[in-house]
Amino acid sequence: MYRITDKRDLSPIDYFIEVEAPHVAKAWKPGQFVVFITNERGERVPMSVYKAENGKIGMFIRKLGKTSLQLYHEFSVGDELYSMVGPLGKPIEVKHYGNVVFASDAVCGQAENYATLKAMKEAGNHTISIQSFENAENVYPEKFLAKPVADEHYITTDDGSVGIKGNYLDVVRELIEKDKVDVIFAGGKLGTLSKLAELTRPYGIPTITTVRQIMVDGTGMCGSCRILYDGKVRFACRDGPMFDAHKVDWEDVLKRANRFLEQEKLAKERYLEELRKKGVV
Ligand SMILES: Cc1cc2nc3c(=O)[nH]c(=O)nc-3n(C[C@H](O)[C@H](O)[C@H](O)COP(=O)(O)OP(=O)(O)OC[C@H]3O[C@@H](n4cnc5c(N)ncnc54)[C@H](O)[C@@H]3O)c2cc1C
Ligand code: FES
Structure with a gap:
C-alpha cells in the first residue's frame, strides 16, 4: 500500500x-x-x-x-x-495576497517552500522564494528547488559559496525595504523563525511560520506538541503546524523542542553501532 x-x-x-x-x-x-x-x-x-x-x-x-x-x-x-x-493539521489560507514570500533554511522548510508557493502562484500571486543552505555542497539539485514555482528565487549560503552570503533574514530585510512583502511564510530552524517574527513585527507584515514540536499522536490527543500562542495553550499538530509567528511564545517553543536530545543521541549511537557492525557505514 x-x-x-x-x-x-x-x-x-x-x-x-x-x-x-x-x-x-x-x-x-x-x-x-x-x-x-x-x-x-x-x-x-x-x-x-x-x-x-x-x-x-x-x-x-x-x-x-x-x-x-x-x-x-x-x-x-x-x-x-x-x-x-x-x-x-490545518491547511494555510491560499488566496490572492499580492507579493507572497516563502523563506526556508532547513529540510522541512525547503519542502514547504515549494508546496506553498506552487499553490500561491496558481492563486495568481507574485511568488518570491528564499532558500538558505549552509554551503554549496548542501544546495539541492535545481529540480528540487522552489525555482519552478517562484517568480523570484534567491539562494543564500552561510559561506557565500552559492548565491548571497548570509541567510534568508538578510534577503527579507532588503525585500521589506523595497516594499515587496505583502505576506511572508517560513519554515525551518526554530531559532531563525523567532528572529523573523521580530524582524517583521514592527512593519505589521503578516508572518506565518511552521512551529515544529515533538509530536506523538499528531491529532491533538497526547499534548506533546503544546505551545503557548496568544497566551493560550494550542497544539501544533491540530491547530497548526503553521501559526501567526507574532503570537507564538518562541522562548517556550525553543525550550520544549529540545527536551529529548539525550535519548535521541543514545538511540542514534546504538543504531550507528549496528550499522558499523554490518559494515554499512
Ligand atoms: C510538522 C512537522 C513536520 C516535519 N517535517 C520534516 C521534514 O519535512 N523533513 C524532516 O527531515 N523532518 C521533519 N520533521 C521532523 C521529523 O519528524 C524528525 O526529523 C524525525 O522524527 C527524526 O526522527 P529520527 O529518529 O531520525 O531522529 P531523532 O533522533 O528521533 O530526532 C532528531 C530530531 O528530530 C526531531 N524529532 C524527532 N522526533 C520527532 C517527533 N516525533 N516530532 C517532531 N520532531 C521530532 C527533533 O528535532 C529531534 O531532536 C517534521 C516535524 C514536524 C513536527
Ligand atoms: S502530537 Fe499529540 S497533541 Fe499534538
Whole structure:
C-alpha cells in the first residue's frame, strides 16, 4: 500500500523519498503534514510534504537520528512503509495576497517552500522564494528547488559559496525595504523563525511560520506538541503546524523542542553501532 516509488540524495545530509499513498495525496492541502511509520516496531514520524501528486507523497528528509537513518539505509524503491496517516493539521489560507514570500533554511522548510508557493502562484500571486543552505555542497539539485514555482528565487549560503552570503533574514530585510512583502511564510530552524517574527513585527507584515514540536499522536490527543500562542495553550499538530509567528511564545517553543536530545543521541549511537557492525557505514 505505501510502496516507495523513488528515493535519491538531495545533498550529503538530506534525501528525497516518494511513497504511494493515494488517500493521503488526494486530500492533502499546503500547510498540512503526514505521519508515517517505517516498520511495525517503528516510531511515528511527522513529515512535511513537498509534493502530493498522482497518488504519491514526496518528502524531503534529513539524516538526523535512528528512524531517518534507518529509512535511508534499509529501505529501497519497491519496499513498503508500514503506515502513512494524513493529511494532518490545518491547511494555510491560499488566496490572492499580492507579493507572497516563502523563506526556508532547513529540510522541512525547503519542502514547504515549494508546496506553498506552487499553490500561491496558481492563486495568481507574485511568488518570491528564499532558500538558505549552509554551503554549496548542501544546495539541492535545481529540480528540487522552489525555482519552478517562484517568480523570484534567491539562494543564500552561510559561506557565500552559492548565491548571497548570509541567510534568508538578510534577503527579507532588503525585500521589506523595497516594499515587496505583502505576506511572508517560513519554515525551518526554530531559532531563525523567532528572529523573523521580530524582524517583521514592527512593519505589521503578516508572518506565518511552521512551529515544529515533538509530536506523538499528531491529532491533538497526547499534548506533546503544546505551545503557548496568544497566551493560550494550542497544539501544533491540530491547530497548526503553521501559526501567526507574532503570537507564538518562541522562548517556550525553543525550550520544549529540545527536551529529548539525550535519548535521541543514545538511540542514534546504538543504531550507528549496528550499522558499523554490518559494515554499512
Ligand atoms: C510538522 C512537522 C513536520 C516535519 N517535517 C520534516 C521534514 O519535512 N523533513 C524532516 O527531515 N523532518 C521533519 N520533521 C521532523 C521529523 O519528524 C524528525 O526529523 C524525525 O522524527 C527524526 O526522527 P529520527 O529518529 O531520525 O531522529 P531523532 O533522533 O528521533 O530526532 C532528531 C530530531 O528530530 C526531531 N524529532 C524527532 N522526533 C520527532 C517527533 N516525533 N516530532 C517532531 N520532531 C521530532 C527533533 O528535532 C529531534 O531532536 C517534521 C516535524 C514536524 C513536527
Ligand atoms: S502530537 Fe499529540 S497533541 Fe499534538
